[in-house]
Amino acid sequence: MPELRKDPIIGRWVIISTERGRRPSSFSSVSRRDSVSMCPFCPGHEDATPPEIMAYREAGSEPNQPGWTLRVIPNKYPALIVEGGLNREPKGLYDKMAGIGAHEVIIETADHACDIVDMTVEQVRNILWIYRERMTDLERDGRLKYILLFKNHGEAAGASLEHAHSQLIATPIIPKRVAEELEGAKRYYDFKERCIYCDIVRQELSDKERIVADFDAFLTIQPFAPRFPFETWLVPKSHQSSFVEMSDADYTTLARCLKDILLRLKLALNDPPFNYIIHTRPVSKEYHHYYHWHIEIIPKLTKVAGFEWGSGFYINPTSPEDAAGFLRKVLDSDVADQISSEAAGRE
Amino acid sequence: MPELRKDPIIGRWVIISTERGRRPSSFSSVSRRDSVSMCPFCPGHEDATPPEIMAYREAGSEPNQPGWTLRVIPNKYPALIVEGGLNREPKGLYDKMAGIGAHEVIIETADHACDIVDMTVEQVRNILWIYRERMTDLERDGRLKYILLFKNHGEAAGASLEHAHSQLIATPIIPKRVAEELEGAKRYYDFKERCIYCDIVRQELSDKERIVADFDAFLTIQPFAPRFPFETWLVPKSHQSSFVEMSDADYTTLARCLKDILLRLKLALNDPPFNYIIHTRPVSKEYHHYYHWHIEIIPKLTKVAGFEWGSGFYINPTSPEDAAGFLRKVLDSDVADQISSEAAGRE
Numbered sequence A, B: 001m002p003e004l005r006k007d008p009i010i011g012r013w014v015i016i017s018t019e020r021g022r023r024p025s026s027f028s029s030v031s032r033r034d035s036v037s038m039c040p041f042c043p044g045h046e047d048a049t050p051p052e053i054m055a056y057r058e059a060g061s062e063p064n065q066p067g068w069t070l071r072v073i074p075n076k077y078p079a080l081i082v083e084g085g086l087n088r089e090p091k092g093l094y095d096k097m098a099g100i101g102a103h104e105v106i107i108e109t110a111d112h113a114c115d116i117v118d119m120t121v122e123q124v125r126n127i128l129w130i131y132r133e134r135m136t137d138l139e140r141d142g143r144l145k146y147i148l149l150f151k152n153h154g155e156a157a158g159a160s161l162e163h164a165h166s167q168l169i170a171t172p173i174i175p176k177r178v179a180e181e182l183e184g185a186k187r188y189y190d191f192k193e194r195c196i197y198c199d200i201v202r203q204e205l206s207d208k209e210r211i212v213a214d215f216d217a218f219l220t221i222q223p224f225a226p227r228f229p230f231e232t233w234l235v236p237k238s239h240q241s242s243f244v245e246m247s248d249a250d251y252t253t254l255a256r257c258l259k260d261i262l263l264r265l266k267l268a269l270n271d272p273p274f275n276y277i278i279h280t281r282p283v284s285k286e287y288h289h290y291y292h293w294h295i296e297i298i299p300k301l302t303k304v305a306g307f308e309w310g311s312g313f314y315i316n317p318t319s320p321e322d323a324a325g326f327l328r329k330v331l332d333s334d335v336a337d338q339i340s341s342e343a344a345g346r347e
Helices: A121-138 A176-192 A196-207 A248-269 A305-311 A320-330 A333-341 B121-138 B176-192 B196-207 B248-269 B305-311 B320-330 B333-341
Strands: A003-006 A013-016 A054-057 A068-074 A089-091 A094-098 A102-107 A146-153 A165-171 A211-214 A218-221 A232-236 A274-279 A294-299 A314-316 B003-006 B013-016 B054-057 B068-074 B089-091 B094-098 B102-107 B146-153 B165-171 B211-214 B218-221 B232-236 B274-279 B294-299 B314-316
Touching: A054 A121, A068 A121, A102 A121, A121 A146, A121 A165, A121 A248, A146 B305, A176 A196, A176 B305, A196 A211, A196 A218, A196 A232, A211 A248, A211 A320, A218 A248, A232 A248, A248 A294, A248 A320, A248 A333, A274 B305, A294 B305, A305 B146, A305 B176, A305 B274, A305 B294, B054 B121, B068 B121, B102 B121, B121 B146, B121 B165, B121 B248, B176 B196, B196 B211, B196 B218, B196 B232, B211 B248, B211 B320, B218 B248, B232 B248, B248 B294, B248 B320, B248 B333
Parallel strands: A013 B314, A314 B013
Antiparallel strands: A003 A013, A003 A094, A054 A068, A068 A102, A089 A094, A102 A165, A146 A165, A146 A274, A211 A218, A218 A232, A232 A294, A274 A294, B003 B013, B003 B094, B054 B068, B068 B102, B089 B094, B102 B165, B146 B165, B146 B274, B211 B218, B218 B232, B232 B294, B274 B294
16 A cells, blocks of 8 residues: 655655665666557557556447547556555654546557657547546545646656656646645735736746747747756746636647647657656646646756755756757748647637 | 856755866766776875865875875865855856865875775774864855865765865855755754654664664664665754854764764665765854754665755655664674774773
8 A cells, every 4th residue: 555655844745656666786787669560559559557547449349449639548667556544644744645546658659669759649649538528427435635747758757668658647636736826826926916827928928038938829839947858848828727617729839839849859859758747737726816726847867966956956958048049940830830730720 | 157046936045067067978877986996095196186175195205295194185177166256246146156165185095996895993983073074164254154074985975086085165155955944953952842852762773673873972874764775964962053163072972873873775786876065054053053964875786866956855665673683783893892992992
């Protein structure tokens, strides 16, 4: 049974999940890359995963059989589990609770060799739609406060299987980083009566130098104070607090925007390992006025991890203005135009 | 000129230091491990580094010549620079200031092949003493609010040269993680009128299951809610807010304690890359009552970095109780006794 424990000083919760099974001897750097014949995410290997939660599949095909294009399964080694009560309790001056939540895997394609940048805009949009479906479904569970959707690409970014997939972790607490954003955004809103992210969008549109790409409803920027080189944000231009409340057409635009930036990063940085994380408001609507959902993409380029983890202090050798200039130029304008118009007829 | 920039939402400052020179094309993983003949930290290569700030050296030997056993130099590629004013200013809704501070390197030994675990307790104590000397000196600069002392060991932990060294970064702001500890400790102190770290020491001595080693004045523990497997804290048992205010004898005990845990981690985890960071109070004494200095050691064993960076949410596959049990057993008791008594006659 996983356990949630709270750091008594800074209030951060961590998941202690020993079922995931790491003994001291298992911390070697053996690659777990699987060939297609061994890949548990490939069609024909559905029995290698827990039974699917949902899938987009050909009409007439059976659950847990081939014929799917997108498939959602429970994580075989879940960090949190669905069944049970929270049982929050003290342990001396410490706090802990049961590791209740959900941990799902979204298999993004049936094609082992296909990465998100190789997909059509429609395929990417379908991934975003299935994110929305899972998030909307889990928001109904009253025990869960936050639904975290993220993708690890590449072994150095934490992906243990190379077949393209994302993950969802639903938690009974609000993750620390999200809580900090909520507090900071609320402080600004209390002072200015405006959303800070809306003001950031305004300033970036005026400064221009940190903009990578401008899609109708979304802006791709390098943030003013990035921790990492080429850290990138996708921000909706109008005020929206939740990823799940967009119009269907906006998901198509977002798919274009996401494909565009991932292709730029791939070309600029030679297919870097990366993570993206959807920063959306917690399940509760109370945060709506001052929070503004966005996606953060972090290419893993530097190795200065431990020091930063320890101090919260980051040294970034690339200015966001330089990174934005580089990313603007890396994609031929005709390719960019093609992404920009692709699937436009389908909206 | 490096620049300090503040994230407008969560208030984290980052250093944008482009002089350190990373263009997109330079983010390859080429090893910069140098042989002894090329190592800028080896005796005889003193002209490959900026002139030394201080050194422990043989009587009669000249500065910037061989004959030293410990040497402190400015970082050749500093993240922050000493000269200038802070010039804090707004940029629209953003904040920035000049990258003023200090960035020094402590070369821990003249012997290229010697790591801290191979040293005598006396040598380790001398390293701790030179940390104290540099911190005490820099605390006199009124522009500096915090002095961060850390060590990266191994390439995966961010060390770009293998010759044993530590680093010091003095900053005009309090790093975010330190600020969070100060706030959390103050909140507890305001409520309980006791230091939370003193209470943690009491509870750990009573629970016993997370103790790795118990030296007279210091306790080596696995914290209750660790982010990473085998994350380790060294905590003084009595209330002390600053690393620089210990008695000379305490540095010897701390040297024993540090050598003991680094040897345990090396044996348990096959010489893992690691970082250690001294968490001490800011320069100002106002934090004395509720802050309690300690050292945090983070072995770099897992790769799940980007997701954690993005969410502030950590999944740890090893419980601190298991890790402590393993680390207690890994060192033969006669070796532990030897470290424990080594240099005892010198106090």
